[in-house]
Amino acid sequence: MxxxxxxxxxxxxxxxxxxxxxxxxxxxxxxxxxxxxxxxxxxxxxxxxxxxxxxxxxxxxxxxxxxxxxxxxxxxxxxxxxxxxxxxxxxxxxxxxxxxxxxxxxxxxxxxxxxxxxxxxxxxxxxxxxxxxxxxxxxxxxxxxxxxxxxxxxxxxxxxxxxxxxxxxxxxxxxxxxxxxxxxxxxxxxxxxxxxxxxxxxxxxxxxxxxxxxxxxxxxxxxxxxxxxLPFALHGRRNDAARIGVAADEPTDEPTAESTDEPPTPGTKPSWVSMADALEAASAPEDSPVDGSRFRTGDRMRFFVVSNYGSGGDPKNRGRRLSSEPAFTVTGKISRNKVYRDDAEYRRGASDRFTIPEAGVLQTFPYNFPWSGKDQxxxxxxxxxxxxxxxxxxxxxxxxxxxxxxxxxxxxxxxxxxxxxxxxxxxxxGDGSQCPPPSHKVVRPPRSTAP
Known part of the structure; x- marks a missing residue:
């Protein structure tokens, strides 16, 4: 190509x-x-x-x-x-x-x-x-x-x-x-x-x-x-969490069950692509700026993300997404999302952040897309x-x-x-003259004070 x-x-x-x-x-x-x-x-x-x-x-x-x-x-x-x-x-x-x-x-x-x-x-x-x-x-x-x-x-x-x-x-x-x-x-x-x-x-x-x-x-x-x-839904998380013996809001790499008004016929479509799957694939090329190793426990990528936003009308009620699930909607505040490998890190406040290339991958941009300029x-x-x-x-x-x-x-x-x-x-x-002001500010040299 x-x-x-x-x-x-x-x-x-x-x-x-x-x-x-x-x-x-x-x-x-x-x-x-x-x-x-x-x-x-x-x-x-x-x-x-x-x-x-x-x-x-x-x-x-x-x-x-x-x-x-x-x-x-x-x-x-x-x-x-x-x-x-x-x-x-x-x-x-x-x-x-x-x-x-x-x-x-x-x-x-x-x-x-x-x-x-x-x-x-x-x-x-x-x-x-x-x-x-x-x-x-x-x-x-x-x-x-x-x-x-x-x-x-x-x-x-x-x-x-x-x-x-x-x-x-x-x-x-x-x-x-x-x-x-x-x-x-x-x-x-x-x-x-x-x-x-x-x-x-x-x-x-x-x-x-x-x-x-x-x-x-x-x-x-x-x-x-x-x-x-398949569409993603949180309805099955509590059942899955109970089945593997953890609290429903604790991190787990176990996939959640799908729940919709009309349950799909099993096997008709694959489930969602998870954050772990996307970042793992993007980490594979030798030249990749995406390094998923910091999220890996053993041979698996395992983490959870805490939302920037509250839910249910409570700004302090921040939702979680597991590495086995899709990310929250990627917004301009993606760099503020806190990422934890386990609850021990969460209790210590030892969070990580997604890098710009990683955030781009969650948007399905190529792993090596050349993000440039400010406000990336x-x-x-x-x-x-x-x-x-x-x-x-x-x-x-x-x-x-x-x-x-x-x-x-x-x-x-x-x-x-x-x-x-x-x-x-x-x-x-061009010379910036037709670009939206004040994108290209004209910097003039100081007036000479020499005699």
């Missing part, structure tokens, strides 16, 4: 555009499916990781790119993907959250209807001072821009993902994309959205994502990706798990899941030369 930056020009052959690209979760997935992508990312630290990984990137604000630099996007792009920031919708269960969702739906319909965009922007700012709220409209605006720009074709495939609370907006997106009304100019899509559990796709953590997939009418119906693993834990936590991305993109683009060979290849990232990194940085940032 060629390195991401090897072609004569890094933007050559790009088919997918990743809005809000972050360090590259969807781009990594696209790479292992043989699809070249271009990411737009405003955070300079995430851009540094992308450059080091050889991922074509433009360091910019997605709105600025759409409004004034749209012609820089290759005309070969026919796949639009991304996950807009979600903070504005994290309270979707409350009245305020529902009001936000309902209002954003209204703005979406106004955009498609053809209302004045400057007026829509003013109304958005008066409704919600958080600029991130408006960003959920950007994929729709990028589609409308492509439809209305001479020399461009509408995107063939659209893939969007975010936290579960955004699912109602993806449903509104799907309804609009099916309609072909107003500024869509008759362009219609087969569009569906689902809630997916990452551990059901071989990701060694529990994380739920709301996913939208849309394909131009004529390219085939849209179906959800087929889970490869935040980069890891913000990313889409590439393995989930491979299942979603594979289903969206070709109607089939990734092959075993593709999934096996996705554990190792290809080497990128320093020359390619510098070329990508020059293309993505």
């Amino acid at each position: 060629e390195s991401p930056g090897e072609p004569a020009h890094p933007f050559h052959g790009v088919r997918a555009l990743d809005l809000f690209a972050g360090p590259g979760g969807l781009d990594v997935a696209a790479h292992f499916l043989g699809l070249r992508s271009l990411g737009i990312e405003w955070d300079r630290n995430a851009c540094e990781t992308r450059y080091a990984a050889g991922l074509p990137t433009i360091h910019a604000d997605v709105s600025v790119m759409r409004e004034s630099r749209f012609d820089e996007i290759p005309t070969s792009v026919d796949v639009l993907m991304g996950g807009p920031p979600c903070q504005s919708f994290s309270i979707a269960g409350s009245g305020a959250g529902r009001r936000t969702l309902n209002k954003v739906r209204e703005f979406m319909h106004r955009l498609v209807k053809g209302d004045d965009e400057a007026e829509i922007d003013r109304d958005l700012r008066s409704f919600d001072e958080d600029p991130r709220t408006a960003l959920v409209l950007e994929p729709l605006r990028w589609l409308l821009k492509a439809i209305e720009t001479r020399g461009r074709d509408p995107y063939k495939v659209i893939v969007l993902e975010q936290v579960p609370s955004v699912l109602p907006l993806w449903q509104a997106y799907a309804e609009l994309l099916r309609s072909g009304e107003g500024r869509l100019q008759g362009v219609k899509y087969e569009a569906e959205c689902w809630m997916l559990k990452t551990e059901q796709f071989g990701v060694p953590q529990t994380r739920r994502r709301a996913v939208l997939v849309a394909r131009r009418v004529g390219l085939g119906a849209v179906s959800p990706p087929e889970p490869t693993h 834990a935040q980069q890891v936590g913000n990313a889409v798990p590439p393995r989930l991305g491979m299942h979603v993109l594979g289903t969206a683009l070709r109607g089939t899941p990734p092959t075993e060979e593709e999934l096996a290849a996705a554990t190792t990232w290809p080497t990128v030369s320093p020359a390619t990194v510098e070329e990508l940085r020059a293309l993505g940032c």
Whole structure:
């Protein structure tokens, strides 16, 4: 497989555009499916990781790119993907959250209807001072821009993902994309959205994502990706703990029983991928920065992780995950998770921490992915798990899941030369004059006081 930056020009052959690209979760997935992508990312630290990984990137604000630099996007792009920031919708269960969702739906319909965009922007700012709220409209605006720009074709495939609370907006997106009304100019899509559990796709953590997939009418119906693993549930832990003679909240490497409303037929799917399995595999290559030996007792990896967050309304009630289970959702605070090999360490307070490469592995990034820049834990936590991305993109683009060979290849990232990194940085940032301020501060020499 060629390195991401090897072609004569890094933007050559790009088919997918990743809005809000972050360090590259969807781009990594696209790479292992043989699809070249271009990411737009405003955070300079995430851009540094992308450059080091050889991922074509433009360091910019997605709105600025759409409004004034749209012609820089290759005309070969026919796949639009991304996950807009979600903070504005994290309270979707409350009245305020529902009001936000309902209002954003209204703005979406106004955009498609053809209302004045400057007026829509003013109304958005008066409704919600958080600029991130408006960003959920950007994929729709990028589609409308492509439809209305001479020399461009509408995107063939659209893939969007975010936290579960955004699912109602993806449903509104799907309804609009099916309609072909107003500024869509008759362009219609087969569009569906689902809630997916990452551990059901071989990701060694529990994380739920709301996913939208849309394909131009004529390219085939849209179906959800087929889970490869069983869902994880804690219901069986107490029974298993009692069976082996320990308290239910004590660490054990014994797998917990699966418990769902509809128990699966035994043997139909494997159980989840555990933290121990993922870190053990990532420790095997000689050049791996992942060293699982510190978690090993004898010939087995054995530890438990204490959550950063309380549960049941009690901030002091911190849950545990065993090494034989998937990790908690990997967030930007992953480096704060306390890891203990046994209860004796727990009582002494002698905790360990996951390293950045280890946290990346729990997100299913390759063990040797070149995390760079600052705030690396935040980069890891913000990313889409590439393995989930491979299942979603594979289903969206070709109607089939990734092959075993593709999934096996996705554990190792290809080497990128320093020359390619510098070329990508020059293309993505240039002199910094078009990057989001104040990403590249101009340092002027002090004025001379010499006579």
